[in-house]
Amino acid sequence: MSPPASSSRRPGGPTGARVLPRTFFARDADRVARDLLGCVLAHTTHEGTAAVRLVETEAYFGPPGAHPRHPAGDPASHSHRGPTERNRAMWGRAGHAYVYLIYGAHECMNVVTGREGDPQAVLLRAGEPVTGLDLMRARRLAVRRDDDLARGPGNLARALGVTRAHYGADLTRGPLRIRVGRAPARIEVTPRINVAGGEDALLRFLDADSRSVSGPGSTRRRAAGRDGP
DNA sequence: CCGCGGATCTTCT
DNA sequence: GAAGATCCGCGGA
Secondary structure, eight states: OOOOOOSOOOTTOSOOOOBOOHHHHSSOHHHHHHHHTTOEEEEEETTEEEEEEEEEEEEEOOSTTSBTTBTTOOTTSTTTTOOOTTTGGGGSOTTBEEEEEETTTEEEEEEEESSTTSOEEEEEEEEEEEEOHHHHHHHOTTOOSGGGTTBSHHHHHHHHTOOGGGTTOBTTSSSEEEEOOOOOSSEEEEOOTTOSSSOOOSOEEEETTOSOOOSTTOOOOOTTSOOOO
16 A cells, blocks of 8 residues: 655655665765664664664774774774674674674664775764654653653663664564654764763764763753743 | 662673 | 773762
């Protein structure tokens, strides 16, 4: 019953469900990380669909020599010391998922970016719940405020039901997809979270007006409804 | 509201 | 054998 994808794609047309194409992901990680803000990540299972609007991302690059703009490489990146069984997805094609377990308890979802063979990725750190609120609340029983359902990388994956079973999943097809959304009015750029070494490059991007951002930069004053500059 | 520390197990040296 | 792209509960202001 669904009409065939028409040959004429027109931006601003009646259909609002534009899925991000491969070319979107096949760019440098910092560029993709910034442009992902406002986009909507949706996951459909037999339980239904849950979706969040992305409001916080981090870019990670590769080993020394892998990228002209980062000659010394990115020591904080999982790909910095070369391919292993865990991180091999980062060397694969852009637009696929790289999911890993951290601290033996939390799954974190990344999107592979850049050219194949250049191991970059974007960590999805936080999102605002959009659809499937009940489903996400059921997956995050201890959470009180809906703004906190997908706040933090481990929580985002948990709320959406993303696990290592989605390792390598193609985000342009299948149950896990990212579509165009409402871009933030104000984007803030900071050093990445929990990156050792003190001084880190400005590779964390966030929606400065979102209440679902996880670390420094979150504009969470104005909680009671009044906003003031 | 904010800061602190333990949990927990996979991955790599 | 050690550390980790984290989370949550706890205690204090």
